[in-house]
Amino acid sequence: MPSAPSAPSTPSASEPVLSVRDLRIAFGGVEVVRGLSFDVHAGEVLALVGESGAGKSLTARALLGMLPPDAVHTGTVRPDLSTSRGRRIALVPQDALSALSPVHPVGDQLAAAVRSVARVSRAEARARAVAALDRVGIPDAARRARSYPHEFSGGMRQRAVVAMATINAPDVLVADEPTTALDEERRDQVLHLLTEQREAVGAALVLVTHDLEAVRRHADRALVMYAGRMTELGPVADVLQRPLAPYTAGLLACLPQHARGRRRLPTLPGTPPAPDALPPGCAFAPRCTRATQLCGREEPRPEWVDGRLVACHHWEKA
Numbered sequence: 001m002p003s004a005p006s007a008p009s010t011p012s013a014s015e016p017v018l019s020v021r022d023l024r025i026a027f028g029g030v031e032v033v034r035g036l037s038f039d040v041h042a043g044e045v046l047a048l049v050g051e052s053g054a055g056k057s058l059t060a061r062a063l064l065g066m067l068p069p070d071a072v073h074t075g076t077v078r079p080d081l082s083t084s085r086g087r088r089i090a091l092v093p094q095d096a097l098s099a100l101s102p103v104h105p106v107g108d109q110l111a112a113a114v115r116s117v118a119r120v121s122r123a124e125a126r127a128r129a130v131a132a133l134d135r136v137g138i139p140d141a142a143r144r145a146r147s148y149p150h151e152f153s154g155g156m157r158q159r160a161v162v163a164m165a166t167i168n169a170p171d172v173l174v175a176d177e178p179t180t181a182l183d184e185e186r187r188d189q190v191l192h193l194l195t196e197q198r199e200a201v202g203a204a205l206v207l208v209t210h211d212l213e214a215v216r217r218h219a220d221r222a223l224v225m226y227a228g229r230m231t232e233l234g235p236v237a238d239v240l241q242r243p244l245a246p247y248t249a250g251l252l253a254c255l256p257q258h259a260r261g262r263r264r265l266p267t268l269p270g271t272p273p274a275p276d277a278l279p280p281g282c283a284f285a286p287r288c289t290r291a292t293q294l295c296g297r298e299e300p301r302p303e304w305v306d307g308r309l310v311a312c313h314h315w316e317k318a
């Protein structure tokens with residue numbers, strides 16, 4: 001199996017704040033993430049996109065050191081999250097209600113998050129908690145900090161979990177479908193809040209989403225995944241407007257031109273292969289209009305094309 005190139009990020013002078021090399025995740029000997037490598041740079045937003053089952057959520061969980069206990073993984077994720085989670089990298093939870101404990105006041109939970117990474121007095125942690133609630137726009141934050149989550153409205157709870165995720169000014173935030181349960185209006189509000197708070201603390205964001213409109217509006221780069229591998233990785237404007245890989249092009253071509261309100265990834269004809277029944281060669285070949293005999297024989301290695309990476313024998317400029 002070909003290995004990933006050693007430096008798969010966009011060439012950049014800055015040191016990456018997160019570096020993933022040859023990440024492989026398997027269950028019962030079946031690989032579902034198959035050699036993923038990418039970097040995340042300070043303050044950037046990297047979107048992970050691709051159809052259901054591509055391995056986006058597991059990749060996000062690996063970044064957070066939160067893989068299921070029966071997952072076996074190899075490869076490297078730097079920084080090492082066993083020592084740095086919470087300080088360097090933080091999760092933006094999908095469901096605000098279940099992310100907060102019902103039995104502690106919101107301010108206490110934020111203060112506890114501060115004290116889990118910083119040696120500060122209770123009073124200082126408390127002051128930071130109130131400041132964080134204030135920063136996300138919770139009115140009368142000192143008083144509201146004493147409230148329990150069920151006393152907050154849904155919108156305020158969303159704000160509280162964004163405050164929680166950013167309170168320790170992490171280098172990287174990881175958000176897996178952070179708005180999936182929300183209606184369209186609320187979705188935009190939450191993404192806007194997340195963007196604003198992320199910028200306020202200078203954090204990068206790894207965003208797992210099916211929403212290509214959110215990718216276009218909020219992400220700097222997109223990593224397109226198929227069957228556990230990277231298909232294309234590059235600046236959002238390039239990947240979404242001039243896709244090189246037929247898989248990326250297929251995803252975009254399915255998007256109805258006038259589909260306001262229909263923003264989730266549509267399905268391409270056919271279905272992705274099951275991880276334990278991958279075809280030989282390129283996993284996308286059986287669904288690909290450009291596939292040749294070579295594709296059925298050899299898995300394509302990622303190569304650089306005009307500042308982005310593409311893993312396809314027959315990439316084409318639009």
Ligand SMILES: Nc1ncnc2c1ncn2[C@@H]1O[C@H](COP(=O)(O)OP(=O)(O)OP(=O)(O)O)[C@@H](O)[C@H]1O
Pocket residue numbers: 027032050051052053054055056057058059068275
């Ligand atoms: N705990 C598990 N045990 C076994 N297989 C799993 C487990 N979790 C995920 N998988 C498999 O790993 C593959 C990747 O799953 P993952 O949830 O990362 O996909 P995804 O791209 O996030 O999909 P979606 O967009 O639907 O969330 C899928 O084939 C899935 O069935």
